[in-house]
Amino acid sequence: MQVSSLAVFCGSKSGNNSIFSSEAKKLGALMAERKITLIYGGGKVGLMGDVADAVMQGNGHVVGVIPDLLVEWEQQHLGISELRVVSDMHVRKKTMYELCDAAIVLPGGNGTLDELFEMLTWNTLKIHSKKIILLNCAHFYDHLVGHIMMMQEQGFLYEDWKDRLIICSTAQEAINVLS
Numbered sequence: 001m002q003v004s005s006l007a008v009f010c011g012s013k014s015g016n017n018s019i020f021s022s023e024a025k026k027l028g029a030l031m032a033e034r035k036i037t038l039i040y041g042g043g044k045v046g047l048m049g050d051v052a053d054a055v056m057q058g059n060g061h062v063v064g065v066i067p068d069l070l071v072e073w074e075q076q077h078l079g080i081s082e083l084r085v086v087s088d089m090h091v092r093k094k095t096m097y098e099l100c101d102a103a104i105v106l107p108g109g110n111g112t113l114d115e116l117f118e119m120l121t122w123n124t125l126k127i128h129s130k131k132i133i134l135l136n137c138a139h140f141y142d143h144l145v146g147h148i149m150m151m152q153e154q155g156f157l158y159e160d161w162k163d164r165l166i167i168c169s170t171a172q173e174a175i176n177v178l179s
Contacts, residue, residue: 002178002179003036003100003101003102003178004035004036004037004101005036005037005038005039005063005099005100005101006031006036006037006038006039006100006101006102006103006104006178007039007040007096007097007099007100007102007103007104008027008038008039008040008048008051008103008104008105008106009040009041009096009103009104009105009106009108009112009115009116009119010024010040010046010047010048010051010105010106010107010108010112011046011047011048011106011107011108011109011112012041012043012045012046012047012048012075012108012109012111013045013046013047013108013109014046014047014050015047015107015140017138017140019137019138020047020106020107020137020138020140021047021050023106023135023137023170023171024047024050024051024054024106024171025050025051025053025054026054026170026171026172027051027054027104027106027135027171027174027175028050028051028052028053028054028055028057028058028060029054029055029057029058030171030175031051031054031055031058031060031175032054032055032056032057032058032060033058034175034179035060036060036175036178037060037061037062037063038051038052038055038060038061038062038063039063039065039096039099039100040052040062040063040064040065040096041064041065041066041092041096042064042065042066042070042075042076042077042080042083043064043066043070043075043076043077044075044076044077044078044079045075047106047107047108048077049077051106052064052077052079052080053079056079056080056081061081061082062077062080062081062082063080063081063082063083063084064076064077064080064082064083064084065084065086065092065095065096065099066083066084066085066086066092067085067086067088067089067091067092068085068086068087068088069088069089071085089111093114093115093118097119097122097128097130100130101130102130102132102133102178103119103130103131103132103133104133104134104135104174105132105133105134105135106135106137107135107137107138107140107141113144116132116134119132120132120164120165123164124157124158124159124164131166131177131178132164132165132166133165133166133167133168133174133177133178134165134166134167134168135168135169135170135171135174136167136168136169137169137170137171141167145167148161148165149161
């Protein structure tokens with residue numbers, strides 16, 4: 001599957017492991033190299049800032065989608081190709097997902113998990129069928145993947161979770177899945 005735009009959901013913080021930032025930067029560089037537009041949350045800090053900066057440094061195209069609330073906190077990235085300001089977090093997620101061909105989820109906090117599970121739910125309900133990749137760098141998501149397996153084993157999922165979520169360990173592996 002060749003993609004021209006990729007939503008990246010990730011933390012507005014960098015986390016405690018430098019591998020997270022390194023993989024975000026590698027992902028951004030690979031996206032720019034392959035002319036894949038970045039669709040992301042519009043922030044200038046954390047992993048969000050890392051991936052956006054890497055795409056821009058590679059002369060790629062970046063579309064940020066940020067809610068008014070975060071603009072008021074001055075968290076928006078002013079050095080990207082395009083910044084769309086939307087009314088709230090729900091509109092942000094919907095807009096990001098409408099603009100992309102597929103999505104990658106990097107390490108992050110509550111908001112990142114919210115984005116992951118909303119996309120998976122939409123996919124299960126056949127609202128869309130876009131690929132969703134979980135970038136499990138440095139084993140960040142091992143426990144979550146284990147929990148998803150438990151949900152499957154205990155009969156709470158309507159289909160095999162592996163049909164909806166692709167697990168990758170590196171940015172290179174994730175980009176290769178999309179090529």
